[in-house]
Structures are given as C-alpha cells and as structure tokens.
Amino acid sequence: MTLKVAESEHTAVIHALGEEFEPRASGQERTVGWLFGGTGLALFTLMALIGLVMRFAQADSISISAEWFYRLMTLHAAGMLAGALLAMMGGLWFVVRSSVPALNFGRAMASYAAIVSGAVLIVVAVLVGGFAAGWTFLYPLPFDSSGQWETWAAVTFLIGMGLVGVGFFVYCIDVLKATTQTYGGLSGALAVNWLRGRDSSGPPPQVIAATAVSIQGIICSAVGMTIVLALLDHTIDGQVTLDALWAKNLTYFFGHTIANLIIYLAAGMIYVLVPLYAGRQWKLSKPLAIGWLFTIVFVLTAYSHHLYMDFVQPGAAQMISLVASSAAAIPVAVVTIYTGMMLIWGSRFRWTLTSTLLYLGFAGWAIGGAGAVIDSLIPINFRFHNTLWVPAHFHNYLMMGIGLWMMALVSYLLERAAGRTARRRVSIWAPVTMVVGGYGFIFSWYVSGALGIPRRWAVHPAGTEEYSLVASIFGVVFLAGFFLMLAEFASLGRDAWRRRASATPPTRSPGIAGASSEADLALGRGAEPLIRTSFGLTTAVAMAVMASFVFIPPVSEASEATVKFHHLAHAVQFFIGAMLGVALASAPAVVDRITPRWTNLGLLVVVLVPVAMLLFMVPAIYSDLEESNFLHASYHFVVLILGLLLGLGASALGRAAGWIVLASSVGMALMFAAGVTGG
Amino acid sequence: MELEFGGFQIVVLIAFLVVAVALVAIFTVVALQARRNVEFELVTETGYRLRRYWLAFLALLLTTGVVVSLFFLPYPSSADSAATVRVSGGLFYWSMSPQTVPAGSEINFDVTSADVNHGFGIYDPDGVLIGSVQAMPGYHNELDLTLDKAGTYMIACLEFCGFKHHEMIREFEVTP
Numbered sequence: 001m002t003l004k005v006a007e008s009e010h011t012a013v014i015h016a017l018g019e020e021f022e023p024r025a026s027g028q029e030r031t032v033g034w035l036f037g038g039t040g041l042a043l044f045t046l047m048a049l050i051g052l053v054m055r056f057a058q059a060d061s062i063s064i065s066a067e068w069f070y071r072l073m074t075l076h077a078a079g080m081l082a083g084a085l086l087a088m089m090g091g092l093w094f095v096v097r098s099s100v101p102a103l104n105f106g107r108a109m110a111s112y113a114a115i116v117s118g119a120v121l122i123v124v125a126v127l128v129g130g131f132a133a134g135w136t137f138l139y140p141l142p143f144d145s146s147g148q149w150e151t152w153a154a155v156t157f158l159i160g161m162g163l164v165g166v167g168f169f170v171y172c173i174d175v176l177k178a179t180t181q182t183y184g185g186l187s188g189a190l191a192v193n194w195l196r197g198r199d200s201s202g203p204p205p206q207v208i209a210a211t212a213v214s215i216q217g218i219i220c221s222a223v224g225m226t227i228v229l230a231l232l233d234h235t236i237d238g239q240v241t242l243d244a245l246w247a248k249n250l251t252y253f254f255g256h257t258i259a260n261l262i263i264y265l266a267a268g269m270i271y272v273l274v275p276l277y278a279g280r281q282w283k284l285s286k287p288l289a290i291g292w293l294f295t296i297v298f299v300l301t302a303y304s305h306h307l308y309m310d311f312v313q314p315g316a317a318q319m320i321s322l323v324a325s326s327a328a329a330i331p332v333a334v335v336t337i338y339t340g341m342m343l344i345w346g347s348r349f350r351w352t353l354t355s356t357l358l359y360l361g362f363a364g365w366a367i368g369g370a371g372a373v374i375d376s377l378i379p380i381n382f383r384f385h386n387t388l389w390v391p392a393h394f395h396n397y398l399m400m401g402i403g404l405w406m407m408a409l410v411s412y413l414l415e416r417a418a419g420r421t422a423r424r425r426v427s428i429w430a431p432v433t434m435v436v437g438g439y440g441f442i443f444s445w446y447v448s449g450a451l452g453i454p455r456r457w458a459v460h461p462a463g464t465e466e467y468s469l470v471a472s473i474f475g476v477v478f479l480a481g482f483f484l485m486l487a488e489f490a491s492l493g494r495d496a497w498r499r500r501a502s503a504t505p506p507t508r509s510p511g512i513a514g515a516s517s518e519a520d521l522a523l524g525r526g527a528e529p530l531i532r533t534s535f536g537l538t539t540a541v542a543m544a545v546m547a548s549f550v551f552i553p554p555v556s557e558a559s560e561a562t563v564k565f566h567h568l569a570h571a572v573q574f575f576i577g578a579m580l581g582v583a584l585a586s587a588p589a590v591v592d593r594i595t596p597r598w599t600n601l602g603l604l605v606v607v608l609v610p611v612a613m614l615l616f617m618v619p620a621i622y623s624d625l626e627e628s629n630f631l632h633a634s635y636h637f638v639v640l641i642l643g644l645l646l647g648l649g650a651s652a653l654g655r656a657a658g659w660i661v662l663a664s665s666v667g668m669a670l671m672f673a674a675g676v677t678g679g
Numbered sequence: 680m681e682l683e684f685g686g687f688q689i690v691v692l693i694a695f696l697v698v699a700v701a702l703v704a705i706f707t708v709v710a711l712q713a714r715r716n717v718e719f720e721l722v723t724e725t726g727y728r729l730r731r732y733w734l735a736f737l738a739l740l741l742t743t744g745v746v747v748s749l750f751f752l753p754y755p756s757s758a759d760s761a762a763t764v765r766v767s768g769g770l771f772y773w774s775m776s777p778q779t780v781p782a783g784s785e786i787n788f789d790v791t792s793a794d795v796n797h798g799f800g801i802y803d804p805d806g807v808l809i810g811s812v813q814a815m816p817g818y819h820n821e822l823d824l825t826l827d828k829a830g831t832y833m834i835a836c837l838e839f840c841g842f843k844h845h846e847m848i849r850e851f852e853v854t855p
Binding site: 066067070132133134136138140141144145146148243244245248278280287307309310311312315318322323326327329330333334338341342344345346347348349351359362363366367370371373374377378379380382383384385386387446447450451452453454456457458459460461462463464 | 680681682683684685687688689691692694695698699702703705706709710712713714715716717718719721722723726730733734737738741742744745747748751752753754755770771794795796798800802806807808809810811812813815816817818819820821822835836837838839840841842843844845846
C-alpha cells in the first residue's frame with residue numbers, strides 16, 4: 001500500500017487512498033459545484049477589490065466621498081455575504097449528494113436563482129439608488145437617509161436581502177427533507193439514533209452538518225423574512241412603527257446566524273474534501289455527533305452579543321449569549337479542527353493548491369474564532385464594541401477561512417477536471433502571498449481596534465491613517481497572491497476544457513445521475529404525514545379548537561383594543577388554520593394523494609403564505625375592511641385559510657422540514673405581532 | 680480626535696497575540712508532520728488521549744473568561760449616581776445636558792436617540808476608549824461611569840448612522 005502511494009503521488013490530484021472517499025460527481029453535482037462556487041468566487045473578487053478601495057480611502061491615499069464610501073461598504077458586505085453563502089451552499093451540496101441522492105437539483109437551482117436575483121437587486125439599490133444603510137439595514141436607518149436615497153432604493157435592497165433569505169430557506173428545506181428521509185428522520189440524520197444504539201452505522205459527518213445547518217437556516221431565514229417584511233410594511237403604511245429593540249434583535253439574529261452558518265456549511269464540505277488529501281476518512285464519532293447537537297443550540301443563541309451594549313436588552317439574553325458565544329468554540333476546536341489535524345498528521349498528506357488552501361482555512365477559522373471569543377466577553381466588548389476589532393475577527397475567519405475554502409472548492413473542481421494539480425510554484429507562492437497579505441491586512445485591524453478606532457468610519461481619526469495604509473499594502477499583497485492563483489485557475493480551466501474536448505462522453509454514474517427524481521419516487525409512498533397517529537391527530541385538532549377562543553366575542557373585541565393584540569389574534573388564527581391544514585393533510589385519503597411532485601408546490605406555498613400573511617398585517621390595508629362586519633369576518637377567515645394552506649404546504653415537505661417550517665412560519669406571525677405597532 | 684492605546688486594550692491585544700502565535704505554532708507543527716507516514720491507529724490513540732486534556736483546558740479557559748466577566752459587567756447597578764447626564768444622539772449630533780461634570784464621581788449617562796440607532800462611545804482625555812453604550816430610539820440605556828480624569832472627553836458615534844457618521848463627534852468637559 002505504501003509503495004502504491006509513493007508511485008502515484010507525483011501524478012495524482014488527490015491522495016491515492018483518498019479516491020475511496022471521493023464523492024461521485026455526476027453532471028448535476030458538478031454543475032452545482034461550478035455554478036455556486038464560481039459565482040461565489042466572482043463575487044468575492046469584486047467585493048475584495050471594493051474593500052481595498054475602501055481601505056485606501058481610509059488611508060487617505062485615494063479620495064472618495066463619504067456618500068460613496070458608505071455605499072461601497074454596504075455593497076461590499078452584502079455582496080460578500082451572498083457570495084460566501086452561495087459558494088459554501090454549493091460546496092456542501094456537492095459533497096453531500098453522493099450520500100443523499102434525494103437532494104433535488106431543480107430546487108438547488110431555484111435557490112441559486114433567488115440568491116443571485118437578490119444580489120442583483122442589492123447592486124441596483126446601492127449603485128443606482130444610492131442605498132447606504134449598511135448590510136444590516138438597522139431600523140429605522142433605511143427610512144432616514146438624510147436625503148441620500150429614495151424609498152424605492154430601500155425597498156429594492158430589502159427585497160434583495162429577502163430573496164437571499166428565501167434562497168437559503170428553499171435550500172435548507174430541500175436539504176433537511178432529503179437528509180431526514182434518507183437517514184430515518186431527524187434523529188437519524190443527526191445521529192441521535194446512532195448515539196442511542198438504535199442505528200448501527202449512522203449518517204456520515206457531512207450529512208449531520210447539512211441537517212444541523214438546515215434546521216438553523218430555516219429558523220434564521222424565517223426571522224430574516226419577518227424583519228424584512230416588517231420593514232416593507234413600514235413603506236406601505238408609514239404609520240406602522242417597529243420597536244427598535246425588537247428590530248435589532250431580529251436583524252442581528254438573522255445577520256449573525258446566517259454569517260455564522262456559512263462556516264458550518266463549510267465544515268460539512270471539509271469533512272469530505274480534507275480526507276481526499278489525507279487518505280483517511282472523516283468518520284462519525286460520538287464527539288462529532290454530540291458536538292453538532294450543541295452547535296445547533298449555541299449558534300441559535302449566540303447572536304445577542306451584538307446587543308451587549310444595548311443595556312435594555314433582557315439580562316437573560318445577554319447571559320445566554322455570553323455562555324453560548326464561548327461554548328460554541330468547543331465543538332469547533334475540540335471536534336472539527338482537532339479531528340482535521342489528526343487526519344492530516346502523519347498521513348503522507350498530499351499537498352496541492354487545493355489541500356494547502358483547505359489547511360490554511362482551518363487556521364483562519366481558529367485564529368478568527370479566538371478573536372471572536374475574546375470580543376464576546378462583555379467587559380472586553382464594552383471597550384471593543386464596534387471598533388475595528390470586529391471586522392478584524394470576522395475577516396479573519398471569513399477571508400482567511402471561508403475565502404480560502406471557497407478557493408479550495410473551485411481549485412478542487414479545476415484540478416479534478418484538468419487531471420493535474422496546479423503548478424508547484426503557484427501552489428506554494430499563491431497561498432504564501434495570500435497568508436502574508438491577508439494576515440497583515442487583518443492584524444492591522446486588530447491593532448486599530450485596540451486603539452479604539454471605530455468601525456464603519458469613512459474617515460479615520462487624524463493620525464491613524466497609517467494603520468489603514470499598512471493594511472492597504474498588505475491587501476495588495478493578498479490580491480497579488482489571489483490573482484496569481486486565478487491565473488493558474490485559468491490555466492487549469494484551459495487544460496480541463498481540452499481534456500473534456502478530447503475525452504469520450506462520460507457515462508452517467510449509476511445511482512447518481514437523475515437520482516433525485518428516482519429517490520423522490522422511491523421515497524414517495526405518498527407523503528410522509530406530519531402526524532402519524534390518531535393521538536397526534538386529536539392533539540392537533542384539539543389545539544386548533546382551543547385556540548379558537550380568539551373568536552369568542554369578548555376576546556375578539558378585546559383584541560381590537562391595540563394593534564399589537566389585533567396582530568396577535570391574527571397569529572392565533574393563522575395557527576388554527578395551520579393545525580387544521582396539518583390534520584387534513586395527515587388523513588390517509590389525503591396522504592396518498594400527496595406525491596413527491598407536490599413538493600415544489602408545497603415549497604412555493606410555505607414561501608408565499610407567510611409573506612402574504614405579514615404583508616396582509618398592515619393597518620392601511622385591513623382598517624377599511626373593518627368598517628363592514630362581513631368584510632371584517634372575511635378578512636379573518638382569509639387569515640385562517642392562509643394558515644390552512646401553510647399546513648397543507650408544509651405537509652408536502654416531510655416530517656422534519658414540515659414541522660420546522662410550520663413552527664417558524666407561525667413564529668413569524670407571533671414575532672411580527674410582538675414588534676410591529678402603529679397604523 | 681487623537682487616540683491612544685489603553686492599558687486594558689493592550690493586555691487584550693497581547694493575550695490575543697499569544698493565542699494566535701500558539702495556534703500558528705500548532706498549525707505549523709501539524710503541517711510539518713503531515714508528510715510523515717504514521718499509522719492512523721497510533722495517531723488516534725495519542726490524539727484521543729490528548730483531546731481530553733485539550734477539552735479540559737479549553738473548557739477551563741472559557742469558563743474562567745465567562746465567570747470573570749460576570750464580576751466586571753458594565754451594566755448599571757442600583758447605586759445612586761452623583762449626577763445624571765442626559766444624552767441624545769441625532770443625525771449627526773450629540774446633545775448632552777449638563778455639558779460638564781466634576782471629576783471623581785460616578786456619572787449616570789442616560790442615553791437615547793432622537794432618530795436612528797447611534798453608539799455612544801466615550802474617550803478619556805488621553806484618547807482611550809473607556810466604554811460605550813447604544814443610543815436607541817424609544818429606549819434609554821443607562822451607563823454608569825466614574826470619570827476620574829479631569830479634562831476634555833470625546834464622544835464619538837459607534838453605530839453606523841449615515842453619511843456623516845464619522846463626523847458625529849463632540850467634546851465633553853470634566854472639571855477638577
């Protein structure tokens with residue numbers, strides 16, 4: 001075996017022993033990998049150039065107006081988010097498809113289309129409309145532009161961000177539906193059954209990662225859609241007001257969580273790619289399975305550290321975030337990165353451009369994570385909040401972690417397609433140059449943060465421009481390495497093209513090509529009902545009946561007292577409809593009629609219904625209806641019907657995804673009621 | 680606005696650099712060992728044993744950080760402050776009342792916003808950032824600070840608020 005490795009390693013793209021674990025890639029996997037990874041890398045390139053322009057401007061080396069600086073800042077952040085998200089979604093999909101053939105290619109492309117459309121709208125909002133409220137669009141800034149942009153620009157930006165959220169939502173639903181159907185439900189796909197000894201083999205690590213990220217992604221997207229829709233409602237009816245603290249909570253829950261999830265999407269990808277170069281498989285283990293269960297909790301509860309300096313934020317949220325922000329480091333450092341190092345140690349690791357980028361990404365994640373944990377301690381945050389320490393740590397793990405992994409994904413696809421590795425000199429010098437430039441660029445920020453220089457300032461305090469100049473020079477060095485790598489990518493791409501042209505048409509690998517539809521049909525057996533027992537059915541109907549107290553005259557009259565109570569009543573009516581919808585869809589006669597073909601319709605329904613529901617909750621729209629008893633009653637009936645549709649739609653998504661989507665959607669209505677008033 | 684490194688910030692920066700250097704050292708060692716040919720069973724045997732110590736060390740380090748943090752929370756206590764300074768951020772100004780306070784006593788900053796979110800960052804006369812609190816519309820965040828040094832403090836906006844965000848700076852006097 002050792003001899004085989006020695007003979008083949010000079011020509012092989014990956015470790016000779018790694019071929020055993022290599023994901024079987026048919027046309028669909030490659031399409032997703034190329035499209036998502038390539039688009040992500042293209043956005044990364046453009047946004048990196050914009051970032052460098054901003055740093056040179058802060059260094060006072062070039063002159064751009066503050067108005068344009070903040071536009072570029074908004075575009076840079078939103079563009080990077082969309083790019084990194086796309087690339088890692090594609091990377092995870094690419095590696096998971098072999099284990100989960102039920103992943104649907106069409107739905108992956110639909111999520112791609114939504115995110116790219118969102119990115120285009122963001123570009124239009126910023127470059128044409130002049131929108132510059134930052135990618136976090138913190139209420140009420142989008143509507144208080146000091147004359148810098150029109151309302152249409154804010155609306156365009158919000159719809160753009162909403163589409164990014166919808167794209168991620170669709171992706172997560174499909175992934176969760178597929179992994180849970182393939183591995184025996186949620187407890188199977190998260191390896192809980194394996195931990196309890198009920199499943200002898202358990203899912204591969206990348207499936208656990210995909211399942212965990214999908215659960216969090218659905219919740220995160222639902223929260224993001226709630227704040228986006230609430231802001232859109234404000235544009236429809238200017239009298240609608242949002243509670244600023246509520247808006248901040250939702251915005252940062254969405255923003256922090258989606259940015260954080262990019263890393264966890266990437267974790268799933270590296271579970272498969274790193275073993276290809278180490279020749280050792282990344283296997284399921286108890287620490288890994290338990291680590292992911294904790295990660296779900298930590299990721300969903302850490303966001304409040306963005307509100308540490310909002311002293312009116314409930315203390316419990318601050319304390320939970322304090323613990324979760326630190327604790328989240330344990331699964332990362334003790335399980336994922338540590339296991340990666342064990343796989344690499346003494347493995348006759350195959351160093352190529354791809355594997356070098358993969359390896360360096362671990363370092364970016366670890367060092368940036370340390371910077372994040374330090375800033376997540378409240379007394380430290382008190383003196384570092386919104387200083388340049390913040391972009392320092394997140395660029396550390398996004399640029400030197402995710403950025404390098406994004407490049408590694410494209411590099412892997414290219415090296416595989418070209419049948420050769422990148423040239424040795426480039427494989428060494430491009431990463432070395434990027435590491436020197438990247439860390440010089442980032443560490444300038446860490447030092448600047450310690451100096452107390454605020455983040456997001458177009459013009460830095462006098463006497464501190466040198467820090468930006470040093471960073472800019474290092475930024476140029478980083479880009480030199482990056483473009484050196486891109487040039488090699490072009491060369492690899494040319495070779496891949498020639499190789500493809502001269503090769504005989506590839507035969508479709510059995511079991512993978514077109515697997516989605518086959519798997520869907522195999523898994524069809526009608527739908528997997530959300531409720532499987534008569535007890536469950538009774539409970540759902542009973543909950544709907546109990547919630548119907550909202551229609552009792554004294555309660556319904558009381559609910560008209562304030563907008564908040566009125567919206568709460570809407571949410572309850574929505575819930576009633578949803579429960580009845582689920583009960584209806586779980587009836588055997590209906591279950592048999594819900595085939596996998598209904599999945600896309602169900603998906604469309606669960607996207608559109610909550611949007612309609614929240615857009616409907618604008619007093620300017622419904623207040624006129626209240627003058628007529630019939631119209632008023634009809635209006636509430638429509639809310640109930642929307643809930644019913646939601647229940648039916650969710651029932652076409654499988655049990656795990658269906659219930660999480662249902663709970664998130666009802667949660668959207670409840671959250672909305674809690675924070676939106678006026679009108 | 681001239682800035683200086685504070686002692687606290689330097690300690691945090693050095694602590695981070697120590698961690699970063701340690702991580703770089705670990706990653707360098709692993710990279711140098713990657714080309715060797717070691718039986719994986721041997722790697723896992725040693726690796727799993729070391730992982731327990733690594734977990735214990737990291738858990739202890741993080742727990743210490745969290746517990747120590749609890750003793751130094753910046754959130755206001757119920758103790759009475761010597762004076763209250765009402766602060767309101769607006770596009771793109773700070774209004775403060777009163778505009779001067781005596782040195783050495785605890786000041787209660789009652790911070791809110793007249794429009795969008797702002798960040799009330801306060802720099803001492805040496806130019807060291809000594810703390811911050813958010814200025815949020817519809818809410819009052821109360822920050823208790825003891826300003827020992829007499830002189831001119833600077834207030835700067837630490838939450839992005841628009842195209843003149845970086846110009847939202849004002850002085851605040853602390854008299855001897």
